[in-house]
Each structure stands twice: as C-alpha cells, then as structure tokens.
Amino acid sequence: MIRRTLVSTFLFGTFLSSQSFASGNTLHVFMSDTAVDLLKSEDLRKLLLSERDAYRSGTLFPDALYQSSQHSRGEFTHWQGFHNSYLSHILAKCSKGSLTQSGDCRKLFAHFMGTVSHTIGDVNFDRYFVTEVAKRHFRGSNGKAQTYTDFKLEFLATWDWGRGAVFWANFVPTNELAAAYRKAGIAIPPEEINGSAFKLYLLIAVAVKLGSPVMYFVAKREAPWAAENYYSARGGVRDSAEKIAQVWDNFWVALHSGVTTPRFYRKGGWPNFEYGFR
Numbered sequence: 001m002i003r004r005t006l007v008s009t010f011l012f013g014t015f016l017s018s019q020s021f022a023s024g025n026t027l028h029v030f031m032s033d034t035a036v037d038l039l040k041s042e043d044l045r046k047l048l049l050s051e052r053d054a055y056r057s058g059t060l061f062p063d064a065l066y067q068s069s070q071h072s073r074g075e076f077t078h079w080q081g082f083h084n085s086y087l088s089h090i091l092a093k094c095s096k097g098s099l100t101q102s103g104d105c106r107k108l109f110a111h112f113m114g115t116v117s118h119t120i121g122d123v124n125f126d127r128y129f130v131t132e133v134a135k136r137h138f139r140g141s142n143g144k145a146q147t148y149t150d151f152k153l154e155f156l157a158t159w160d161w162g163r164g165a166v167f168w169a170n171f172v173p174t175n176e177l178a179a180a181y182r183k184a185g186i187a188i189p190p191e192e193i194n195g196s197a198f199k200l201y202l203l204i205a206v207a208v209k210l211g212s213p214v215m216y217f218v219a220k221r222e223a224p225w226a227a228e229n230y231y232s233a234r235g236g237v238r239d240s241a242e243k244i245a246q247v248w249d250n251f252w253v254a255l256h257s258g259v260t261t262p263r264f265y266r267k268g269g270w271p272n273f274e275y276g277f278r
C-alpha cells in the first residue's frame, strides 16, 4: 500500500513536472480575478464578471498549445501576431456595441481579454519577480527560478489564497480561434486547439489542486522568500494584477475612442520584454 502510494505520488509528480512549462496558470487566473476587481471601467468589469468562465479560460489559453505537437504554436499565441489577428477577427464579426450585451460576442471578447492578461502577467512576473527569486535563491539563474515559480508556487496559492476552491467551466471558442490563426497564416486543426486547451484545463483546474497537499511544504522549503512574497512583491500577483487592470482599462478606452484599432507590439528580450498596444 505504502509502495503503491509512493509510486503514484512519484508518477503524479512526474506528470506535473513534465507539464511544468505550461504551469503558472493558477497564478495567472488569480491575477485576472484580482485585476477585474481593480478595473476603473464599470462597463468592462460588468462584462468580465458576466463571463468569468470565458476570461478565465482565455487566461490559460496561451499555454494550451505548448501541449500540442508544435511548441512554437504556444509561443506564437503569447504575442502580438496572435492578439492582433484574434482582435481583428472579433471586430470583423462583432460590433463594439455587442461586446457589452450577452451573447457570443461578449463571451469571445472576454476570452480575448483573458489571453491579453496572460501575456501581461508573464511579462511583468518574469521581469521583476522571477529575476528577484533568481538572485535570492538560484544563484542568479533566471531559468531555474522560473522552473520553480511556474511550477511550485501553484501549490502554495492553491492553499494560501483558497484558489483550490475556485472553479470554472472550460470555454474554448474553437472555430473562432482557428479562424484567428488562419488570419495570421497558421492552419491549426480545431481538434488540436480543443484537445490542448482541455488538457491544460484538467491540469490547472484539477491536477494542481490534487497535487497541492503533497507539494505544499516541498515548495515552501525550497525557496522561502519566494514562498512568502509571491503575492505582494514587485512582479507578484498583486503588482501584475495592477498592470493587467491598467492595460485592460486603457485598451477598453482606446477601442472605443480611437479612429484606428489598437495594435499590440512587443519590445526587448526575455526577461525584459515590454508589451503593450498603440
């Protein structure tokens, strides 16, 4: 019995570590939820609160295609090529007025905003928090620090902040996403989009929660400063949520007041990326 428990714990740990590059999403959803509370725009907050499943699913989505046969598709989904195509697909299909009314357009837009949150979260978290964790715990290795933060902090947030009790339904606008990729010149079979998104959903919405009682103290011992400060340090959950809320608010204003559609851009290299729109 003990041996069987040990074996399954080992297999479970191996499963999670093999997926670790796609983790960090418990924190991403935590950031999105916190950002919704910080929004200045009442319309946008109402919109997102009405479509929680959609924006939370969108928040995971950029890491979904890391699970597919082609890692580069996951990478593409993090940046301006994807965001600009997705937005232009949405605006070709939906009037701006329809975004605040219940229906497919509101859902789709909330999913899109989730994907934007993911990227802003990645950029801010890696730039300020991961580099600080590297200095304090991993002799300056940003890569090792990122492996720790993207994997182990998941288990801490699950308990420390009650994220284990946060549930949502998986929402994947498969055909719309396939159309957005096509617009960017990439053909991805809808079943690949769906399958990858579902795999990641299971990992974050189920497996991380089940794994956290086993992993909690391991994670805490390995990097005590990171374990204490992942919420409040610069680049942590709160700071990243503030950045996300700012970008969401500004984007919402730009979308409605601008003559031209906002376009996303990226500058610099990891971990000092800058990401925004103009």
Ligand SMILES: [Zn+2]
Binding pocket: 062, 063, 078, 118, 122
């Ligand atoms: Zn990511």
